[in-house]
Amino acid sequence: MKIRYDNEIDAIYFDLKDIPSYDSDEIKDGVIVDYDKEDNIVGIEVLDFKNKVLLGLTIDDLPFPEQDKLTASQYFNFPVTA
Template sequence: MIVTYDNEVDAIYFKLTENKIDSTEPETDRIIIDYDKDNNIVGIEVLDFYYLVKKGLTLADLPFPEDERLITSQYFSYPVAI
């Protein structure tokens, strides 16, 4: 998994696989999910990420595969330096 964070706009992207993105679907107005041709999640983008974490967004609110949850959990503590 590759994680990129843009501090200027408080946006984070969790790239879960190297698969080519076939479609992008908004989960909410601030959570966007990228899918491959087989409908597997390629990446998850969260806009206003740390704002949402401060307001109660948790790892359980996002569709991470089970094997990525432990690695990803570190980003849900505020403040976090990336």
């Protein structure tokens, strides 16, 4: 899994498979899931990421395969600054 975070727009992309996406679906506001031709999840993008985490978004709210949850979960634990 590759993870890219853009601090300027506060967006994170979890690239689960190294293959191009064929289709996308916004499963909730600002959460986009990319699929391959066989409808397997190949990526997950979260816009306004830090704010969503502060409001309660967790790793369990996203359709991560079990083998990727531990790696992805570390990005949901950042220090909160006032």
